[in-house]
Amino acid sequence: MMKTIDLTPLYRNSVGFDRFANLLDNAFRAESAAAGYPPYNIESLEDSKYAITLAVAGFTQEELHINVERGVLTIRGEKEKVEGKNYLYQGIANRTFERKFNLADYVEVTGADLENGLLKINLLKVIPEAMKAKSIAINGGSPSSIENKEEVIA
Template sequence: MSSIDLSPFYRNSIGYDRVGALIDSALRSADSTSGYPPYNIEVLDQDRYAITLAVAGFRHEDLKITVENNVLTVAGSRDRDVGDRRYLHQGIANRAFERRFNLAEHVEVTDADLSDGMLNISLKREVPDAMKPRTIPIGGGDSNVLEHSDQAA
């Protein structure tokens, strides 16, 4: 496993300390995670996203979705109901899983739905007004307080 040197990036950026940790974590987990369950990440429009996981055989009560520290975790576990069944071949996965997705700041999970073996998770980016672009007025030599563009208009 190799590591990426982000020091040139940090020279011109402020507040992106978490980026290095995310990249290292992604590089480490890429080798250690299985492809189960398969999933899609879809861009619906500029601020809306969807994650779809194929979780055939799992019921609502078998799945758990949590968000903590900008990490969305989807976990599934179900009881093995072996009973009187004897298989010649068992190709349908019946194993527990945990998938983690790193969320950017201001991305929130808005909904989750399980239908036809597909778990659909809706996400939306909602940037607070204080974080949106603003115009900085140039004063005439005196030290004016910075104003938001909506106040200056």
């Protein structure tokens, strides 16, 4: 039996953290629902580049759908039932799936490739200029030049 965590105190005692609380809540729910299929890797390639790789053997490009909406990346694979096959054992899990990943602010999907049964989704964190750290120059004026500026202003 899975325990549930009550996030009500977080909502009650904070303002503006709704998205964070929703991320936690969704993470706890998704972990039990996903059941580990399909397996995936998340890797950091460089400072601001990432990749998610899913093992989707048996799926064609037409059977895979990638969508980004409100900071959530959704990968869906839809396999159609093949009639007329009589399996003695079916170990290849060609079943429909849906995987969701919450993206951080300013993370964008830049592309996707399907090769050898691996779907690789490329991500890039693009921080706007207004949000980047700035170096502020210190004006090196002598005290007398500061007094002169004050006299001109007055």
